Amino acid sequence: MVQIMQNGYMNKWLKVNLASMELSDFTFSEDILRKFIGGKGIAVHFLWKYAKKLEEKGINLKEFDSLSPDNVLIFATGPVTATKSPNSGRHHVMALKSPLTGSIGSGNTGGRWGAKLKFAGYDGIVVAGKAEKPVYLTVFDGKAELHDASHIWGMNSIDTTKWLRDQYGKPRAGVSCIGPAGENLVPVAVIMNEEHRAAGRTGLGAVMGSKNLKAIIVDGDQKPSIAKPEEFDVKVKEHVEKLKENGVTGEGLPTYGTAILVNIINQNGLFPTNNWQTGVHEEAEKISGETLTDEYLISKHPCWGCVVACGRKSKVDSGPYKISYTEGPEYEAIWALGGSTGINDMGAVVRANHYCDIYGMDPITIGSTIAAAMELKEKGKIPEEELQGIELEFGNNDAVVELTWMTAFRQGLGYWIGKGSKSMCEHFGAPELSMSVKGLEMPAYDPRGAKGIGLNYATANRGGCHVTGYTIAAEILGDVDRFTIDGKAELTKIFQDFTSLVNSTVNCLFLTFALGLDEYAEMIGPVTGWDVDADELLITGERITNLERMIINKLGFSGKDDTLPKRLLEEKMPEGPSVGQTVNLEAMKQEFYQLRGWIDGKPTIEKIKELGLEE
C-alpha cells in the first residue's frame, strides 16, 4: 500500500512493545487525522480502540490495574507542532487509566520535546507492555532503539537529562523521563521533560515507571511539510502580532509569569487557603508574581518557539531554602505548595517546587494533599506517631518542603501524600477533606468565587482540572459576571471543546487569550491543506471531548462523579470579596448535560452519531 503523505505530519508513529522489546511504525489515515487532528484528539481515538480491544480480551476496565503492563502510554504531537506557528514545541501525553484517579490519564507539557520528536521523524509514540529491566528509548532521525537503563535508574530528572545528552553528544536533544517518584510508582508522579517541564497530572510518571521505561531522548533534522507555506507565514506573523498586543500574553505573562495570578485571584477572594477553608490568604503578597520577580527571578525561560515566555529561571539567595538555580514556580504550584498550605515563604515554595521537578511529581496534587493532611491533623484524624516528628500545621514551611521530598520516596506520611488526597483522607477517616473531583485535586480557583470553573471542575473528564476549560479567562480576566450561574453551562462547554482542539493542534493554551477559533483555522488550514473553518474545529473539539467522555464511562465514571466536594456546595465562603457564596452546581450541570446531549454524564447515541463516533 502506498503511504499517502499528509502535510503537517511526519506520517509515522512509533509503537514500542516493551514485553517483546519490538519496535514498529504505523500511521493514521487522513480521515482520522482530520477528525481528531493530533495530540490529545488522536490519542483519545487510539485509546478508545485500545479500550475496546482490552474488553474483547475479557478485561474489566473498571477493575483494570493502571500499573499493569496492559495500560498504554501515548506521547502525541499535532500538525502545528514544530512549525513556525507560535508556542508549538509542546506535546500531549495520555494513558488509558490514571494510577491517581482511575479515570483517564492525561497531561499536556511545554518544553521542546514535542518539536524534537517531529524533527526525529515521528508524530508520536505508543508504549505498551512492561520491560523486564529498566530501559530507555532513543529516537534519532527516524531510527528508534531500546537500551538498558539499569545504571541510570534512580537518577533524578536533571541528572537523567544531562546523562543522556552527554552520552549521545546531543546537548539540544529533547529528553522526557521519570524521576525517582515514577520509578517508585508513586501515583502523583509526572513525566518530566527539559528538566523542569512536566506532563503534570494524573500520575503519568507512575505509568511510565510501571513499564520500566526511564526516558525517551529524541533529536533529528527532519521537518513536516507545510501545504501552503506562504499563506502560513503570513498568518503566523499576524498571530504573533496579536499575541504581543494582548495584555495577558504580551505583558502580564512575560513580565510576571503565571504567578501574576496570585494577587489577582486573592484580591477577588477565591485563592483557596488552608485546604479551601477560606479564599483569602492574608500574606499572599509574599508569594506573589511581583515578589517572585523582584526577589527570586534570574531570567525568563521560554519553551521552544514561544513568543510569550512565561517560564521563569529562579533562585533563593539566602535562608534555609537557598538554591542557586531552579525553574518556576508556576502559579498553580505556588498556590498548592503555598496558599493551600497557608505558608508565606516564597523560598520554601521554590524549594518544594524544585523537589517536585527533580523527583518528578505534580505540585498541585502534592501541595493540595499536604494541605488536606494539615486539616486532618487539625481535626485530630492523624495519629501523632504517623508524623514521626513533622509539625504538620498550616503555615509550617518546613513541613511542606520535607513532605514533598519524602513523597518521592514513599517515606513516612509521604506514602499517603503520594497516593493523593482522596485515598489519604479515606484512609484517615475523613473523605470530605479531600478537595478533589474524580480523585484529582482541584487547582487554584475557588469556584464559590467563579461559578463556571466549578462546573468545569465537576465535568472535566480527567477530574478537578483548570486547563480543560479555563473559564477564569472570562470570569476573572474577562467581563463575564463571576457569581452568576446564568450562561455558565454554555461558556464551559465552549471552553472545554476549544481546549480539546488546542491540545490536539498541539500548541499552548495561553494562545487562546489572543487567538480564537478563526485563528486556529488559519493555522491548521495552511499547514494541512484542509479547508477548515471555526465551526468544523469546534465540532472537532466537541468530538474529542465526547470520545474521551465515552472512555471514562467505560472506566466506570458517570453523572454521580460530575460533582464537587461538599465544602464548595454547602459551606459559605467565610470572608473576603466572595463572602457568602456557595456553588449551585446542580442547576448548571443539568443545563450543561442538555447542551452536551448527555444523560447521567454519558453521551446519548444521538450525540455519538452526530459527532461521527458511532463506529
Next chain:
Amino acid sequence: MVQIMQNGYMNKWLKVNLASMELSDFTFSEDILRKFIGGKGIAVHFLWKYAKKLEEKGINLKEFDSLSPDNVLIFATGPVTATKSPNSGRHHVMALKSPLTGSIGSGNTGGRWGAKLKFAGYDGIVVAGKAEKPVYLTVFDGKAELHDASHIWGMNSIDTTKWLRDQYGKPRAGVSCIGPAGENLVPVAVIMNEEHRAAGRTGLGAVMGSKNLKAIIVDGDQKPSIAKPEEFDVKVKEHVEKLKENGVTGEGLPTYGTAILVNIINQNGLFPTNNWQTGVHEEAEKISGETLTDEYLISKHPCWGCVVACGRKSKVDSGPYKISYTEGPEYEAIWALGGSTGINDMGAVVRANHYCDIYGMDPITIGSTIAAAMELKEKGKIPEEELQGIELEFGNNDAVVELTWMTAFRQGLGYWIGKGSKSMCEHFGAPELSMSVKGLEMPAYDPRGAKGIGLNYATANRGGCHVTGYTIAAEILGDVDRFTIDGKAELTKIFQDFTSLVNSTVNCLFLTFALGLDEYAEMIGPVTGWDVDADELLITGERITNLERMIINKLGFSGKDDTLPKRLLEEKMPEGPSVGQTVNLEAMKQEFYQLRGWIDGKPTIEKIKELGLEE
C-alpha cells in the same frame, strides 16, 4: 550423632540460603566455641572457612564483588548474650567483604535483637545467596520462615519495625532491618535494629540489600543454660557494682551519654574540625553533651539489660530542624555530622542523625564524607553544576541535613557521598582529602593528639575505626602520655585483642572502663563451665584478631594499607592543645608488627601455629 549441649549457647545456628529459599540448622563444636567464643570470633572462624571455599570454586577474593550473591552475612551472639550479665543484649554482624572498603565487613550493635535471637532459640544466623524478590525472615521460638517483603520494600526502619511487630502482635520482638539506603545498595548503608541502633560501619546494609533481605524479626521464650548459676549470679552483682562505681560508666555516660566526649576531646585539641584541617572547634560547646542534655534530651534509653544507659531519647523544640522524637545522637555522630563539617547547630545534627537512622546509614562515614566534599569544594574540585544549588561550605547546617537524606536515595551529590570519601575524593581528583584508612572514614579523635589511636586506625582490620582498640580510654580518659609513641604498640595490641574478645563474648565495650580480663573470665567461666583465665582470654582475642587479619590479607590488604592519611603524617596540627603534632606512624607500626609477629601486615606462619590457626 548425639548433639552435645554446651552451656551458654542455644547450640543452634540458622543457615538461610536465599538462592534456594532453604532454611537449615547447624552448630559448632565445643572445641571451636572455646577457641572463638561467639559473636565476632565465631563469625571470623566461619568467614575464613567460607573464604577458602570460594577460592576453591575459583573465585578471586580480591576482585570478588561484595554485592554479589556469593558474599555472606552473619548475625552472631556469644555465650554471655541474653544472660543476667550486664549489657548483654548486643550482637555482632559480619560480611566477608565490605561494599564500602573492600576489606572485611563488621559491625557491633546494641538494642535487644541479640538477646531476642537467643530467646528465639538461635545463637546466630548465616545468610547466603540472593532472593529473587524482597523477603523477610521470622524466627519465633525455634521456628524460622521466609516471607514475601515486596509490600514493605521502600519502608524506612521505623515503619518496618512497627509493621513487623504489628503484623505478628509481638510489640517487644527484636527487628533488624535495612532502610531505603540498604535497598538502594548505597555503600554507607547500615543494618538497623530497635529503630535507632545500628551495626553501623562498612556498609553491611548494602550487603543485606543485595540479598533482597529486608528484615529479620526474632522473638521467643527460650533461654541458654548456665553451667554454674549461683557463682554467675555472685559475679554479676560484683560486676554491676564495679560499673556503678566507675566514673565513666557510673556517672559520665549515664548523665551525658557518649556526647560527654565533645568538650573533653575538643579541650584536648584533637576534635577533628573542617575535615581534619584543625583539632579545635570554636563552637563545640553548642554541640556538646551538656547542651544535648540541657536542651534536647527527653530521657535515657538503655539497651536490653544495660546498667549504664548511655542511649538518649531526644527532640528539637523549634527552628527548621524541629522534631518531636528521635534518639541519639552519639558522640561519633555529633562529631561527624557536626564538628567534621564545622557546623554548630545541634538541631541540624539531631535531624541529620535522624535521617541516618530512619534511612539506615552510617553517620560517621556520611558526616566525614560531606566534610571531605566541603573541602573539595573549597579547593575548587567540584564543578558548580554537580551541586544543584547546595551551598557546600563548612558550617552550613542545611547542606549537611540535605545531603544526608539525599545520600539514602543516591540523589545528586548524595550519589558520591554514599560511596564514601575515598571513592568520592578519587572521582573528583583529590584522593588526599579522604580522611580514611582502608576506605573507612576515621572517627572523632585526631591521632596527632593521641598517638596510640593513630596506630590503631592504621592497623585495625576493618579500617579507620575506634572501637577496634579504643586507646583513648588510656590516652585521654586515663593517664597514659598521649603525645609519646613509647609503649603505644603494646597498648594498641592489648586493646585490639581484648576488644576482639569483648565483641565475641558478646557484650558492651563500655564495660571495659570498669571490668578487665579477670572479670571477663568471671563471666565466661560460670556461664560455659570452662575453666578459663585472663591469659587464655587474651590469647583468644589475639587469635580472633589474627584470623580476621588473615582474611583481609586474602582480600588483598597488606602492610602498605596499614597507614594514615598524609595530612596526619605530615601536616602539623595548626593550633590548640595539640599544636605542632604529627603522627610518627612508622616507628610505632614496626614495633607493633614485631609484637604481633607480623611481616608486612601479615601474620607469620609461626604466629599462626602459635595461635592454633594452622588448619
